[in-house]
Each structure stands twice: as structure tokens, then as C-alpha cells.
Amino acid sequence: MLVDTKYGMFIDGEWVHAGNRAVIDVVNPATLEKIAEVPLGSADDAKMAIQSAKEAFEPWADLTARERSGYLYRAYELMLQQKEKLAELLTLEQGKPLKEALAEIEFAASFLLWYAEEGNRVYGETIPSSKKNKRLWAIPQPIGVVAAITPWNFPSAMVTRKIAPALAAGCTVVLKPAEQTPLSAIEIMKIFEEVGLPRGVVNLITGNPAEIGEVLLNSKDVKSITFTGSTEVGKLLMKGSASNLKKVSLELGGHAPLLVLEDADLDLAAEQALASKFRNCGQTCICTNRIFVHENIKEVFLEKLVNKVRNLKMGEGLNVKTDIGPLINESALKKVTDHVNDAHRKGAEILIGGKEWDGPGGYYFEPTVLSNVTRDMKIMNEETFGPVVPVYSFEKLDDAISVANDTDYGLAAFVFTNDFNKAIYVSEKLQYGIVGINDVFPGTAEAPFGGIKESGFGKEGGHQGIKEFLEWKYISAAVKDLGR
Numbered sequence: 001m002l003v004d005t006k007y008g009m010f011i012d013g014e015w016v017h018a019g020n021r022a023v024i025d026v027v028n029p030a031t032l033e034k035i036a037e038v039p040l041g042s043a044d045d046a047k048m049a050i051q052s053a054k055e056a057f058e059p060w061a062d063l064t065a066r067e068r069s070g071y072l073y074r075a076y077e078l079m080l081q082q083k084e085k086l087a088e089l090l091t092l093e094q095g096k097p098l099k100e101a102l103a104e105i106e107f108a109a110s111f112l113l114w115y116a117e118e119g120n121r122v123y124g125e126t127i128p129s130s131k132k133n134k135r136l137w138a139i140p141q142p143i144g145v146v147a148a149i150t151p152w153n154f155p156s157a158m159v160t161r162k163i164a165p166a167l168a169a170g171c172t173v174v175l176k177p178a179e180q181t182p183l184s185a186i187e188i189m190k191i192f193e194e195v196g197l198p199r200g201v202v203n204l205i206t207g208n209p210a211e212i213g214e215v216l217l218n219s220k221d222v223k224s225i226t227f228t229g230s231t232e233v234g235k236l237l238m239k240g241s242a243s244n245l246k247k248v249s250l251e252l253g254g255h256a257p258l259l260v261l262e263d264a265d266l267d268l269a270a271e272q273a274l275a276s277k278f279r280n281c282g283q284t285c286i287c288t289n290r291i292f293v294h295e296n297i298k299e300v301f302l303e304k305l306v307n308k309v310r311n312l313k314m315g316e317g318l319n320v321k322t323d324i325g326p327l328i329n330e331s332a333l334k335k336v337t338d339h340v341n342d343a344h345r346k347g348a349e350i351l352i353g354g355k356e357w358d359g360p361g362g363y364y365f366e367p368t369v370l371s372n373v374t375r376d377m378k379i380m381n382e383e384t385f386g387p388v389v390p391v392y393s394f395e396k397l398d399d400a401i402s403v404a405n406d407t408d409y410g411l412a413a414f415v416f417t418n419d420f421n422k423a424i425y426v427s428e429k430l431q432y433g434i435v436g437i438n439d440v441f442p443g444t445a446e447a448p449f450g451g452i453k454e455s456g457f458g459k460e461g462g463h464q465g466i467k468e469f470l471e472w473k474y475i476s477a478a479v480k481d482l483g484r
């Protein structure tokens, strides 16, 4: 299936292969087989990419919105035409089941389409003046060169969710994808090349994250950092951006609660809890990390959930029967194991799963449900990023909300109920940037996705998403009185 095993960086419209540089191996987490290699780019490579994006900026920003939109629209069409091939590659480097990879490619393409349209609607404002001889207005302008840093869990969608609005706004981009999953991002560069995007408008570098990050942070030519990844690295980037006051937007970790109220449709709640928790083997920023279920329905809900978990097929994502793939690497496996052992030691009951699985060589952990969990357990306080869910029972709704809110994270939360008033009450009380009511898939190109608290700030998607790449210029004109 692979068209290539040696992938290059994309700098100033040219493919830069490893040559004398060392390489980074890209490994299939399902089997631990090496599938390709990319160059270990240097600080100089990163500087060249920034220079190229800087030179490309003015001509790109000078195009009309409709001209920029044309490139994005063609990229959208091309991405959909290639979706099977792109999905297979995504599964190979990331591990998620093929059906999820296909859904991700469609999701990724939807940002190209949305911002192809939204770029045409970047309006300014006129301001009524308090003085007769003044005319005032404010115009949004592209911020300049944007550095985009993306994670491995959505190697395609997190790239287009950043690049599409940046390009639509008139910015140019230097992308650094995660070292575990650079291939999907490189394929997106190939699409941009094929649609004839002018040289330097997008650039991609692979390399040591800290070294490349340092160059991006220290460059005065990079005006904005848009980052998706862990809260730990987000904080480092924010600190590093302070020295030259870059604009920063951060999409960081989550610790999503899912509340099942007494009146909820329990079949729906169990089915959706399963979908939310075990999607991408629990490695989604909005994956449910804690379930809160009303005491009176706990037993029934747990039985339904555990029965569904029992039917999940674990294995290589390329097998069409697979529902749940591997974790991304050994440290992810260690973290999941540690969370389960810690909970077990402190009194949690393992209803299903609870241990590693000897799959075809990769990093597999059985889908796991824990009950009798208490608030002192790690799993109730940290993002697990794996296929384990603790179920915590409550009697009073306000107590559940209070425990759900008792975290530094604030990305997404979910509530299952058929009581409209309770749904509204809970959605307004939960301190999260996104709330799903009977809905665990809130992400869509037309809506503003993003967290609060230590899950970051800034929005991706929606009309809000393009504003991250614009700055307002206020213009004041003194006019002569022509005899009025």
C-alpha cells in the first residue's frame, strides 16, 4: 500500500530528504514494525522553513480571499478522492481502526471545505465617530507566519484544523507534526503541492521536538504558535512565547466526565459511553475519562456497559473486524497499567479487562471497566489516555457536578438525561469548554472546539477558528469639512 518508505520534509516548495541527516523511524504501533523513515531535521532546516514562510507571506496575504479559498477547495476535493489510501496510512502509523481512520480523513477534509467558505466572510467594522471630522473603522488582517505543532492521536485532522483557517486568513505556515505520526501530515503537504499552492505558503519540518520548538519560539518572524498536545508541553510553549510576545492558542489535555442521570436512556448512555471511551483506544482529548452514574441505576448501566465491552474486538487496525487498536507506545502502556494498578490497590473492582493483551506485537491493553472507585485514585485525577474507565456513583446531582468540576482540566463533558431542564442546568454548571447532551461526538468543522482552565484557550472550527490567525487594525481618518 505504501507509495514510499522514505518521506521528506517540505521546505520552500521542495522535498528535503534525509541526505546526511539522521532519520526518525516511523513504527506501526500495532506490530512494532518499521514502516518508513523521515529526516531528523535540524535547527537550520527549521530556520529555512521559517524564512520561506516569511517570504511567501505578503504575496499570499495579497491574494483575494476567493483566490485563497480556491486552493483550499481543491485540496478538500483531492483529500476526499484519496481518502482510502490516506486512511490506510493513518492506521498504519497511528494504530486506530480503519473505520475510525476513514472518519478522521473525512473530518480532516471538512476543515478545508469549511475554511474555503469561511475565508470569504472575514468582515471588518465601521465605528460611529464621536467627532464630526473623523471616520473610523477596524479591519482584520492576517497575523503573519504561524507555527503549528500537532499531536499523534489525530495525525490528519489536527493538521487541517489548524492549517485551513491559517491559510484562509492569509497566513503562511510552518508545521511540525508529532514524530510518531509524520506521514499523514506529509501526505497533506503533497495535496497542497498538487493543487499548486505557491512555494513557501506551507512548510513541514520533522525533527527533535525540543530543538525545533526552540527555533520556532525564538524566531521573531513567527507571529503565532498554534499547538495541540499535552498541557505540560503547552505550558512550556506559552512560557517560551513570552520573550517575543507571540500570539498563542493551545488545545490541551482533557479529563472528560460523563454523567448518567437517573432518568437517562440507559441503552443509549451505555452505547455512547462505549463509543466515547474506547474510540482511538481511549486516546482522544475528549474521550470520557470518568463516568458518574446515579446510584439507583448503577447496576443496570454497568451490566449494559460491560456486556458491550465484552464484544469489542481488539487487534490491528487494518483488520476490518477490529474495534479497538493498540496504544501509541510503551510509555502510554505504562501509564494505563499504573492507573489500573493504583485504582485496584486502593479498592477498585475490575469488572472486565485490567491487563495487557498479547496482540500481534504492539502495545495493547484490554478495554477495562472499574467500579467502586474513589476520588483519591490517580485515574480520577489525571488524563489516562487509554482504554480504561472508572465508574463513580452519586446520589445528589450537585455532588456529581462538583466532583466532575474538581479538576484543572476543562475540555469536554457529557451528560445523559431525557429531562430537558436538567440537561440545561448541568450543561451550564459544568466548567468545560464543550458539553455534549446525549452526544459524545460534538466535534465538527462549523463549531468552536476548545477548552478552558488548563485544557487551554483559543478555538478551532467555527467562525471563531479563523480569528486565531487575524489581528485587528484600527484606522482613523481625519476628513475636511466640505461645507456641510
Ligand SMILES: NC(=O)c1ccc[n+]([C@@H]2O[C@H](COP(=O)([O-])OP(=O)(O)OC[C@H]3O[C@@H](n4cnc5c(N)ncnc54)[C@H](O)[C@@H]3O)[C@@H](O)[C@H]2O)c1
Pocket (backbone or CB within 6 Å): 149, 150, 151, 152, 153, 154, 158, 176, 177, 178, 179, 209, 210, 212, 213, 214, 228, 229, 230, 231, 233, 234, 236, 250, 251, 252, 253, 254, 284, 285, 286, 383, 385, 411, 450, 451, 455
Ligand atoms: N484539546 C485538543 O483539541 C486536543 C486534541 C488532541 C490531543 N490533545 C492532547 O494531546 C495530548 C496527546 O498528544 P501528544 O502526546 O502528542 O502530546 P505532546 O504534548 O507530547 O506532543 C504534541 C506535539 O508537541 C511536540 N512537542 C513535544 N515537546 C515539545 C517541545 N519541547 N517543543 C515543541 N514541541 C514539542 C510533539 O513533538 C508533538 O508534535 C493529550 O494530552 C491530548 O489530550 C488535545
Ligand SMILES: O=CCCC(=O)O
Pocket (backbone or CB within 6 Å): 153, 154, 283, 284, 285, 286, 441, 442, 443, 444, 449
Ligand atoms: O482529540 C481531539 C479531537 C477529537 C474530536 O474532535 O472529536
